[in-house]
Structures are given as structure tokens and as C-alpha cells.
Amino acid sequence: MNKREKVGEKTIYYNSLSIEARDILEKIKNNEYVMGKTLQKKDNREVRLLTIDGKKYVLKRERGRGLIDLIFRTTLNNVRKLKEKKFNNIYDVEIIAEKRRGMGVEETLILAPYIEGREPREGRDYNKVMESLRELHSMGYFHGDSKPKNFICNHEGAILIDTKLKRSKFGVGKWKDVARLQKRTPEKLDLTRYFGDYRKNIAYYLAVAWVYKKELFRGVRIYQEVF
Numbered sequence: 001m002n003k004r005e006k007v008g009e010k011t012i013y014y015n016s017l018s019i020e021a022r023d024i025l026e027k028i029k030n031n032e033y034v035m036g037k038t039l040q041k042k043d044n045r046e047v048r049l050l051t052i053d054g055k056k057y058v059l060k061r062e063r064g065r066g067l068i069d070l071i072f073r074t075t076l077n078n079v080r081k082l083k084e085k086k087f088n089n090i091y092d093v094e095i096i097a098e099k100r101r102g103m104g105v106e107e108t109l110i111l112a113p114y115i116e117g118r119e120p121r122e123g124r125d126y127n128k129v130m131e132s133l134r135e136l137h138s139m140g141y142f143h144g145d146s147k148p149k150n151f152i153c154n155h156e157g158a159i160l161i162d163t164k165l166k167r168s169k170f171g172v173g174k175w176k177d178v179a180r181l182q183k184r185t186p187e188k189l190d191l192t193r194y195f196g197d198y199r200k201n202i203a204y205y206l207a208v209a210w211v212y213k214k215e216l217f218r219g220v221r222i223y224q225e226v227f
């Protein structure tokens, strides 16, 4: 279950069964952490390395977008559910913190252990990515932003990061994952081998049109772009 705790002006959520999450939270409260380098910085968010007790973590700070942010707590719940189902190729979100303002959320922070590995960059890596996606889909969930950068490849396979792990309703979510992965991968992927048995129903056409909406209006044959 999620535990909620108020620390200063932040509301913190974490899995009450995770001993590690409780320890980390104590350390953070006592300022026993070292901020490391910035991995990514964009207008509304920043990703930084953090060391606690010699162990590396990644802290993502995102400016709030009102109530939409409640979705981040969904991430915490879904990571837990998938880990319980023995799907281990996902980042282990330990703690989520929200800074609220009125009804909305001003800022969200997400803390997860740092995953060693590399961005997928060749056929073998992309195959691992497709394997992980397929397994996730078989459990009824989808990534939601399945570009190569949102996977980290290592000896365990392709680990999903930067995902809210929402449930794939009517198959649209999983088709979006497949289409976005192909769109954002520089080379043509062997999609048939991994997703050839997915049913090309209305969900497929909706998802591909969504992912390739700009190309659609430019007259690109979007369905040939995928498979």
C-alpha cells in the first residue's frame, strides 16, 4: 500500500512495504544525500543523479500541470503491481513527492534507482526492447512513450523508464507503443516477429493515426511506415 507523509511543503508517497523507500526518505529528510550531475534539462523538467549511502538514484523534477499529476501516483501503484506479477524490466520508482498549490500540483518529484546500461542503438538492443514491450502488453499495460531513449539496455534486457505504465484499453495503448517505437527508431524494426500476432483491428488504425498524425496530414502512407 502507498503511505503518505507530509514533509515540509511536500506530500510524499511511497510503498509502505518497501524498507528501502522508508530508509531513503529518512536520509532525504536528514539531508544525507549528494546531488550529482544533471542528466537532462528541459523547460518544465530536470533529471539529476543523486547518491544516497553510496547508491545512485535518479531524481526527476517536473513542473505541475494541475490535476493531471495525480497520474504519477498511478505510476507508483502500477510499478508495484507489475513487480508483484514478476515483471522486473521496469524502473523501481521508490518515492513520489508532490508540492501542492490549491487543488492542483505545482511540482512533482520522482525518485528511482539509477539503472546501469545504455540506450538501445543496434538490432540486438531493439530486439530486447520489443521483448520487454511484448511482455508488458501481455499483462495488460503499455509504456506510453516507447521511444528508444526510454529504455535502458543491460545484461537483464531492456528496462523501461519514464513510463506511467497505464492499462492498455481496447488494445490502443499497445499499438501506440509499437507505432511510436518504429517511428522513433532510426532503422526498420522486425515488428512482425514480435507483434505479428497482435490483431490489426480498429485500435491499430487509431493508434497509428495518432502517433503519425503530423505525417498523416502531409500525405505520408503512415500504415506502410509501421507494418
Ligand SMILES: Nc1ncnc2c1ncn2[C@@H]1O[C@H](COP(=O)(O)OP(=O)(O)OP(=O)(O)O)[C@@H](O)[C@H]1O
Pocket: 039, 040, 042, 045, 047, 058, 060, 091, 112, 113, 114, 115, 116, 149, 150, 152, 161, 162
Ligand atoms: N532510472 C534511471 N537510470 C538511469 N538513467 C536514467 C534513469 N532515469 C532517467 N535516466 C536517464 O535520463 C534521461 C532522461 O530521463 P527521462 O526520460 O525520465 O526524462 P524526460 O525529460 O522525460 O526525457 P524525454 O522527454 O527525452 O523522454 C533518460 O533518457 C536516461 O538516459
Ligand SMILES: [Mg+2]
Pocket: 149, 150, 162
Ligand atoms: Mg524519457
